[in-house]
Each structure stands twice: as C-alpha cells, then as structure tokens.
Amino acid sequence: MLAGKDFRKIYNLSGGIKAWEKEVAVGPEDVGLHFFSSGTSSEEAIIAGFGLEMGLQDFYTSMQEKVTNESTKSLFGMLADIEILHQKRLIKLYVEITGVDISLEDFAKKIAEPAMEGGLTTEEYLQLYQTDFESEIEVLGLALAIEAQALDLYVRAAQGSKNREGYRKVLLQIAEEERNHIAKLSNYIDQHTDVR
Amino acid sequence: MKWMQFFTPISLINWEEAYELVQQYPTGDVTFLDVRQPKEYEGGHLPGAKLIPLGNLEGRLAELDKEKPIIIY
Numbered sequence: 581m582l583a584g585k586d587f588r589k590i591y592n593l594s595g596g597i598k599a600w601e602k603e604v605a606v607g608p609e610d611v612g613l614h615f616f617s618s619g620t621s622s623e624e625a626i627i628a629g630f631g632l633e634m635g636l637q638d639f640y641t642s643m644q645e646k647v648t649n650e651s652t653k654s655l656f657g658m659l660a661d662i663e664i665l666h667q668k669r670l671i672k673l674y675v676e677i678t679g680v681d682i683s684l685e686d687f688a689k690k691i692a693e694p695a696m697e698g699g700l701t702t703e704e705y706l707q708l709y710q711t712d713f714e715s716e717i718e719v720l721g722l723a724l725a726i727e728a729q730a731l732d733l734y735v736r737a738a739q740g741s742k743n744r745e746g747y748r749k750v751l752l753q754i755a756e757e758e759r760n761h762i763a764k765l766s767n768y769i770d771q772h773t774d775v776r
Numbered sequence: 777m778k779w780m781q782f783f784t785p786i787s788l789i790n791w792e793e794a795y796e797l798v799q800q801y802p803t804g805d806v807t808f809l810d811v812r813q814p815k816e817y818e819g820g821h822l823p824g825a826k827l828i829p830l831g832n833l834e835g836r837l838a839e840l841d842k843e844k845p846i847i848i849y
Contacts, residue, residue: 585842588845589843590787590841590845591847592786593847596819597822597849598835599790601791602795605821605823605824606818606820609817722836732823732825735823735824739824739826752802755803760804761810
C-alpha cells in the first residue's frame with residue numbers, strides 16, 4: 581500500500597517483532613504522555629524528563645540500601661550515578677534552550693514529584709519484570725528495559741508534536757540521550773557477561 | 777496508479793539490519809510502523825514505534841513522512 585503512494589524508503593521487518601532481539605517497550609500508545617501534554621513548553625519537557633531521571637535515581641538508591649549482595653549493591657550505586665549524569669545532560673540542554681544557568685540542586689527544586697523514567701510507576705515495572713534484585717544480570721536487564729521505555733516515551737511524545745518544531749526537537753534530543761544510554765548499558769552488559 | 781507498487785522497491789530486512797539502519801539516522805528519523813492491533817502493541821512494541829493498525833493505514837498515510845525510512849512490522 582505504501583509503495584504505491586510515493587513512500588521512498590519502505591522496509592519490511594523480516595519475522596516481525598518476534599524476530600527482534602533488542603529491547604522492546606510495553607504499554608498503550610498514550611502511556612506516560614500526560615507528562616508531555618499539548619500545553620507543555622520545551623523547558624517544562626526538560627523539567628519533566630529530569631523528574632523522571634530523578635525518580636529512577638531514587639529507585640536505584642533505595643534498592644542499593646535494600647539488597648544484601650555486595651556486588652549488586654555497588655551495581656545499584658553505579659546505576660544511580662549514571663542517572664545523575666543523565667540529569668546533568670538535561671540541565672545542559674535546559675541552559676542551551678533558555679540561556680538560564682542553573683545548578684543541579686536548584687533544578688531539582690523545580691520537580692514537584694519525581695516519577696519513574698519511561699512513564700510507568702515503580703509498581704508497574706516490578707510487576708512487569710519480576711526482577712530478582714540480588715541478581716546483577718536481572719537488575720541490568722531491568723535497567724535496560726526502563727531505558728527502552730524512556731526512549732519509547734520521548735519518541736511517542738515527539739510524534740504527537742509535529743506542529744511544534746522546537747518542542748519536538750527537544751524531545752528528540754532527550755530521546756537521543758536515552759538511545760545513547762541504552763547503547764552504553766548494552767555494552768556494559770556485553771563486557772560483563774559473567775555477572776550473575 | 778496501482779501498477780506503481782510493482783515497481784517501487786520494498787526491502788525485506790532482518791532485525792540486525794533494521795537496528796543498524798536506525799543507528800545511522802538521528803533519533804526519530806526512522807519510523808517503526810506497527811501495523812498490528814492496539815492490544816498487540818500494548819503487549820510489546822519496538823521503542824518509539826508508531827501504531828497504525830493495518831485496517832486504518834490508508835486513511836492515516838498523511839501521518840507518515842514519505843521521504844524518511846519506514847520499517848513496517
């Protein structure tokens with residue numbers, strides 16, 4: 581159908597989604613989009629993104645305190661630190677967009693209530709992924725799933741804002757960050773295939 | 777012109793080629809088009825995929841960019 585309508589680069593994915601061996605996202609089309617409703621500005625989108633990163637950092641930090649396995653404990657610490665790096669990247673983007681210089685601490689005060697990255701609640705993630713939090717490989721799998729969910733959310737939000745080019749670009753920049761996070765996390769998992 | 781579809785190439789690509797293709801473009805430039813039903817999409821979809829069930833596709837073609845790559849599943 582598309583081929584006969586002037587679409588120039590059409591590809592059929594052989595085997596469909598069942599053949600896909602990378603991360604997938606879950607949930608309906610509109611899950612999490614309330615963070616990026618039609619009245620949201622670029623600045624507010626970055627603040628929302630920051631809140632989602634902060635929520636995930638809080639989650640990792642709380643898990644770090646709960647688990648007993650020392651190596652898993654330090655893995656949660658590392659994942660929480662990565663979220664702080666993500667937050668710094670978002671502040672850099674905020675400064676680029678607004679021209680307003682702001683510290684991480686002051687920026688965090690803009691967040692009314694941290695939510696979990698990707699737009700699902702902590703309970704929803706836990707129900708979906710049934711993770712053994714003492715197992716490093718399972719924790720890494722969960723982290724990867726959350727990043728994929730985040731990428732999904734930002735791209736879907738960008739798709740819904742085609743008439744607002746500046747705003748759309750900001751969402752895609754944040755999505756690009758998420759894609760980079762996924763690549764780094766995947767590399768980390770590949771390099772630590774002996775983790776349990 | 778219906779005959780055109782017979783002359784417009786549609787490539788079949790495997791998941792690795794699709795993944796590579798996505799990496800070559802800035803985020804958002806390659807569209808994963810999910811033409812399954814909403815419940816199937818909900819159960820799992822490629823990150824950032826756009827859902828247009830096959831039955832609705834003809835009426836929603838304007839939502840897709842004709843110049844950019846589209847990977848259908």
